[in-house]
Amino acid sequence: MTDEHGPEQAAAGFREVYGAEPAGVWAAPGRVNLIGEHTDYNDGFVMPLALPHTCLAAAAPRTDGVLRLHSAGAPGGVVELRVAELAPVAGAATGGDRGGWAAYPAGVVWALREAGLLAGAAAAGGADLHYESTVPTGAGLSSSAALEVATATALNELYGLGLDPQRLARLCQRAENVFVGVPCGIMDQMASACCTEGHALFLDTRDLTQRQVPFDLAARGLRLLVVDTRVKHALGDGAYAGRRAACESAARTLQVRALRDVPIEELDAALARLARAGADETVVRRVRHVVTEDHRVEQVIGRLDAGDIRSIGPLLTAGHASCRDDFEVSCAELDLVVESANEAGALGARMTGGGFGGSAIVLVAEADAEAVSKAVTEAFGGAGHRAPRIFPAVPSAGARRL
Ligand code: GLA
Numbered sequence: 001m002t003d004e005h006g007p008e009q010a011a012a013g014f015r016e017v018y019g020a021e022p023a024g025v026w027a028a029p030g031r032v033n034l035i036g037e038h039t040d041y042n043d044g045f046v047m048p049l050a051l052p053h054t055c056l057a058a059a060a061p062r063t064d065g066v067l068r069l070h071s072a073g074a075p076g077g078v079v080e081l082r083v084a085e086l087a088p089v090a091g092a093a094t095g096g097d098r099g100g101w102a103a104y105p106a107g108v109v110w111a112l113r114e115a116g117l118l119a120g121a122a123a124a125g126g127a128d129l130h131y132e133s134t135v136p137t138g139a140g141l142s143s144s145a146a147l148e149v150a151t152a153t154a155l156n157e158l159y160g161l162g163l164d165p166q167r168l169a170r171l172c173q174r175a176e177n178v179f180v181g182v183p184c185g186i187m188d189q190m191a192s193a194c195c196t197e198g199h200a201l202f203l204d205t206r207d208l209t210q211r212q213v214p215f216d217l218a219a220r221g222l223r224l225l226v227v228d229t230r231v232k233h234a235l236g237d238g239a240y241a242g243r244r245a246a247c248e249s250a251a252r253t254l255q256v257r258a259l260r261d262v263p264i265e266e267l268d269a270a271l272a273r274l275a276r277a278g279a280d281e282t283v284v285r286r287v288r289h290v291v292t293e294d295h296r297v298e299q300v301i302g303r304l305d306a307g308d309i310r311s312i313g314p315l316l317t318a319g320h321a322s323c324r325d326d327f328e329v330s331c332a333e334l335d336l337v338v339e340s341a342n343e344a345g346a347l348g349a350r351m352t353g354g355g356f357g358g359s360a361i362v363l364v365a366e367a368d369a370e371a372v373s374k375a376v377t378e379a380f381g382g383a384g385h386r387a388p389r390i391f392p393a394v395p396s397a398g399a400r401r402l
Contacts, residue, residue, distance in 0.1 A: 068129070
């Protein structure tokens with residue numbers, strides 16, 4: 001984050017673009033996920049925490065149904081749309097990303113309109129929005145969710161809708177699923193909307209029950225590092241939809257509503273049943289990942305509730321092995337972070353987010369943070385990879401007005 005990233009700068013940016021004062025500036029953060037990967041679309045458990053990196057939206061309402069969008073970080077100037085004409089591209093819901101950053105905020109307005117929430121003074125649903133973001137893009141740190149949630153939070157207040165953060169997160173997910181065409185789960189939007197400073201968010205993605213779990217790294221002499229590998233593998237998008245489809249088909253075979261309903265005690269029996277039903281060996285491994293990962297979230301919760309952050313390290317590393325071997329969503333660079341960090345004395349490490357590139361997290365004693373960072377960077381150099389970007393994950397606040 002730079003010193004210049006703040007409400008004053010975003011307001012100044014708004015004035016420059018639109019020649020008027022914004023009505024306010026709203027912020028929504030990116031996130032890392034501590035544990036619980038690829039569990040959210042299986043109705044399972046996740047445990048994200050918000051980063052200090054945010055997307056800021058400076059905004060003002062309009063009454064003529066025109067939506068104007070501008071991002072300091074994107075080329076191409078102001079995007080102008082009519083709220084009444086917003087519509088998802090045919091086939092978008094099956095995974096065809098319609099591309100372009102403006103689809104995310106436009107999708108949020110579309111979702112509000114579709115839900116019948118644009119009424120009274122907000123009936124036409126117009127607005128001017130200017131964005132400035134410090135959430136790294138393409139790094140698996142939920143820059144898209146931050147953009148959606150900043151938009152939803154701003155419009156919620158501008159239009160006086162009175163929606164709670166959970167409802168806003170759901171609308172943002174719908175925007176992304178249907179309007180943008182990315183079949184993501186609910187974790188990222190909930191993290192950006194609901195996280196609180198100093199806590200990880202324990203979320204049951206089936207009913208969105210949530211609990212703020214104290215996560216005071218500094219008090220324990222610990223640090224959680226984010227290692228952005230700066231790689232994004234093209235196969236990621238289609239592969240995410242494929243993983244989701246495999247999980248849903250396995251749930252049907254097992255006659256459960258979602259894989260979340262397979263208890264860890266019944267995992268072996270469920271895997272045997274899948275094999276008997278002729279399921280592919282890869283599907284069997286996908287299921288093993290989801291069920292063991294949900295169990296790891298519960299184990300991590302148990303340790304954090306006991307005030308013991310340090311001992312979650314091996315669970316993080318085990319989660320990585322499961323993502324790598326059973327769910328196959330890791331990549332060479334992410335594996336190298338985990339391996340080199342652990343070799344250099346980290347307490348545990350794992351990929352975070354969707355995978356296929358993006359970022360890993362590393363839990364480390366404060367005293368070892370520098371040596372571990374250096375070891376990871378050197379390992380990347382030795383393997384011929386671009387130097388990773390490494391920074392501490394400080395559990396920060398969710399979406400808010402500044
Ligand atoms: C992406 C998706 C989330 C979640 C993670 C994997 O970040 O947006 O919904 O599925 O991948 O845990």
